[in-house]
Amino acid sequence: MSARFYILLxxxxxxxxxxxxxxxxxxxxxxxxxxxxxxxxGWPLERVLYRWAGVDPNREHTWKGxxxxxxxxxxxxxxxxxxLLRLQDTLPLNPAKLGAVAPWLAFNTAxxxxxxTNWQSYGGETTMSYLSQAVALTSHNFFSAGVGIVVxxxxxxxxxxxxxxxxxxxxxDLVRVHLYVLLPLCLFYALFLVSQGVIQNFxxxxxxxxxxxxxQTLVQGPVASQEAIKMLGTNGGxxxxxxxxxxxxxxxxxxxxxxxVSIFAIGxxxxxxxxxxxxxxxxxxAVFATMTLLSVAAILVVNHFEAQGNPLLSKxxxxxxxxxxxxGGNMEGKELRFGIADSSVFTVVTTDASCGAxxxxxxxxxxxxxxxxxxxxELGEIVFGGVGSGMYGMLIFVILAIFLSGLMIGRTPEYVGxxxxxxxxxxASFYILVMAVLILSTxxxxxxxxxxxxxxxxxxxxxxxxxxxxPHPHGFAEILYAFSSAAGNNGSAFAGLTAYASDHPAxxxxxxxxxxxxxxxxxIVAVLAIAGNMAKKKRVPPSPSSFPVGGGLFVALxxxxxxxVGALTxxxxxxxxxIVEHFxxxxxxxxxx
Numbered sequence: 171m172s173a174r175f176y177i178l179l180x181x182x183x184x185x186x187x188x189x190x191x192x193x194x195x196x197x198x199x200x201x202x203x204x205x206x207x208x209x210x211x212g213w214p215l216e217r218v219l220y221r222w223a224g225v226d227p228n229r230e231h232t233w234k235g236x237x238x239x240x241x242x243x244x245x246x247x248x249x250x251x252x253x254l255l256r257l258q259d260t261l262p263l264n265p266a267k268l269g270a271v272a273p274w275l276a277f278n279t280a281x282x283x284x285x286x287t288n289w290q291s292y293g294g295e296t297t298m299s300y301l302s303q304a305v306a307l308t309s310h311n312f313f314s315a316g317v318g319i320v321v322x323x324x325x326x327x328x329x330x331x332x333x334x335x336x337x338x339x340x341x342x343d344l345v346r347v348h349l350y351v352l353l354p355l356c357l358f359y360a361l362f363l364v365s366q367g368v369i370q371n372f373x374x375x376x377x378x379x380x381x382x383x384x385x386q387t388l389v390q391g392p393v394a395s396q397e398a399i400k401m402l403g404t405n406g407g408x409x410x411x412x413x414x415x416x417x418x419x420x421x422x423x424x425x426x427x428x429x430x431v432s433i434f435a436i437g438x439x440x441x442x443x444x445x446x447x448x449x450x451x452x453x454x455x456a457v458f459a460t461m462t463l464l465s466v467a468a469i470l471v472v473n474h475f476e477a478q479g480n481p482l483l484s485k486x487x488x489x490x491x492x493x494x495x496x497x498g499g500n501m502e503g504k505e506l507r508f509g510i511a512d513s514s515v516f517t518v519v520t521t522d523a524s525c526g527a528x529x530x531x532x533x534x535x536x537x538x539x540x541x542x543x544x545x546x547x548e549l550g551e552i553v554f555g556g557v558g559s560g561m562y563g564m565l566i567f568v569i570l571a572i573f574l575s576g577l578m579i580g581r582t583p584e585y586v587g588x589x590x591x592x593x594x595x596x597x598a599s600f601y602i603l604v605m606a607v608l609i610l611s612t613x614x615x616x617x618x619x620x621x622x623x624x625x626x627x628x629x630x631x632x633x634x635x636x637x638x639x640x641p642h643p644h645g646f647a648e649i650l651y652a653f654s655s656a657a658g659n660n661g662s663a664f665a666g667l668t669a670y671a672s673d674h675p676a677x678x679x680x681x682x683x684x685x686x687x688x689x690x691x692x693x694i695v696a697v698l699a700i701a702g703n704m705a706k707k708k709r710v711p712p713s714p715s716s717f718p719v720g721g722g723l724f725v726a727l728x729x730x731x732x733x734x735v736g737a738l739t740x741x742x743x744x745x746x747x748x749i750v751e752h753f754x755x756x757x758x759x760x761x762x763x
Contacts, residue, residue: 172492175473175511182427182515183462186434190458193435194442200350201323201343212349219345230336233702236324237695239340240317244691247313248284252276254306264299265374266389271297274676281683283310285690286318286556288407288526288661291679295389295410300372303409304392308399315403316347318558321694322440325562328701329586330447332709337701352399359398359432367421370394393418401432404556406526406661414516414529415505426512426529433523437554440561448586452720457564460728461553465522468542468553473514475539476500481759503534521546524556526661533648533664537755540664541748544651547658548740549732550605556659562697568719569598569700571731575717584716587709594700601696605689606739608657609650612685613743616649621677625649625668643754647747656682657689
């Protein structure tokens with residue numbers, strides 16, 4: 171590993187921590203309504219929005235009321251986006267004269283952006299008009315990020331409060347997160363991206379002559395505005411099909427670094443917000459340290475295997491070492507201007523968070539390097555995580571870790587002054603099981619059905635007359651990754667899986683959309699139920715049996731719980747895919763001439 175890689179790693183996490191501290195404290199004040207400076211400017215607009223919407227800002231919700239508000243808002247905005255995509259050909263800001271989006275693709279896309287997944291079964295520049303990109307999709311990038319954040323805040327609020335059945339007002343939380351956090355940050359962020367070369371216009375596609383005498387049409391549009399919330403909101407849906415590998419989205423090494431930091435910015439800040447709201451800053455930083463530890467370990471693994479290159483090419487005499495004339499390592503599917511180090515960090519960060527933006531093609535990673543982002547998604551992307559969803563997913567593991575510690579010492583487990591009961595543990599277990607059941611069942615459907623197998627490109631012996639269908643481990647991993655990405659609301663893919671097999675064009679659009687919806691909203695119900703239950707409890711004073719939640723022992727216990735749950739749940743599936751492929755590759759390299 172190069173010195174540049176370690177410098178990048180240190181600088182990156184230093185920047186994340188330096189952003190998380192002030193932003194997290196500010197967010198705690200925003201949701202408490204004590205951000206006095208910014209409210210002087212925003213309160214008149216805030217008050218108008220409440221009046222227009224018929225919302226009483228002083229009336230709070232129970233956890234069931236909060237759930238109904240989340241579901242109602244999300245489903246209504248999903249329907250509006252579906253209609254906009256279906257009517258795209260009749261609406262303005264469509265200079266390329268693109269047609270209406272097909273029904274199943276419109277359903278998949280509307281669901282994808284509603285659930286913060288941003289899975290894209292289309293090429294953005296050839297499918298979506300400027301209006302669809304700038305209004306339907308960009309607005310959902312804000313809405314889905316906002317919903318994730320306020321659900322996390324509702325859970326933290328439930329932990330912090332006592333002897334009440336109220337966990338906040340969804341509509342007030344949603345207005346405040348947009349007005350004081352997301353919109354101001356994205357405004358300055360978009361201006362920075364424009365300064366780096368990210369485009370922002372409504373110009374018609376232009377045709378240019380190439381050096382070899384051919385022509386190429388370049389699609390333009392409002393990219394910087396979508397790119398800003400795409401990263402800060404951990405949405406991940408790129409304006410262009412190449413996503414953050416495209417020079418119009420991610421033109422320079424500096425833009426790449428800042429995009430990386432922005433993916434973790436709000437997720438890291440929520441750790442600080444947690445500490446501020448529950449009155450235990452050491453606990454917030456312990457959660458931050460756990461996330462950092464898991465993230466660094468994953469980055470080291472990916473970078474190691476990618477820097478080693480492809481063993482088959484080494485056996486053939488191909489030099490894959492780093493030198494002044496070549497980048498070295500496995501450069502398949504990567505941008506030369508980013509190289510192994512930047513691509514490895516981006517791969518882990520985008521799947522630690524529920525982002526899905528990519529600056530390298532995950533399908534081209536070496537097998538073990540490809541296993542890492544897949545496992546990140548299957549663990550629930552709790553390492554800094556999606557905006558909001560990472561925090562409430564991590565708090566689920568905190569509850570499980572403290573429950574297990576209570577079992578080990580034979581005492582009722584306590585968490586920041588609240589005794590955990592069977593209801594908390596049941597809903598936490600439900601949260602974990604939802605992800606496992608969704609991923610394993612939908613992957614099985616994809617493998618057992620002709621429609622699912624039709625999308626696999628990595629198969630063996632399929633063209634031999636009379637030979638049985640034999641999947642390659644990488645083809646298996648492509649289906650597993652797709653359904654993991656859907657249920658985990660990530661959106662990245664092993665892109666060798668074609669979602670549009672000619673005989674079954676709607677199969678993956680529909681099944682993935684169903685996985686996205688259940689993977690988003692069922693966990694939210696469990697989270698808010700826990701928040702409501704925690705808010706009703708009395709506080710108990712600390713005792714000698716109280717487990718400390720702010721030191722190294724807690725970090726070790728939480729890390730072990732996360733890895734244990736992940737290993738027991740998903741190791742068999744990973745064994746059939748990336749692990750088998752790794753050993754097959756090593757065996758093939760050992761006999762290659």
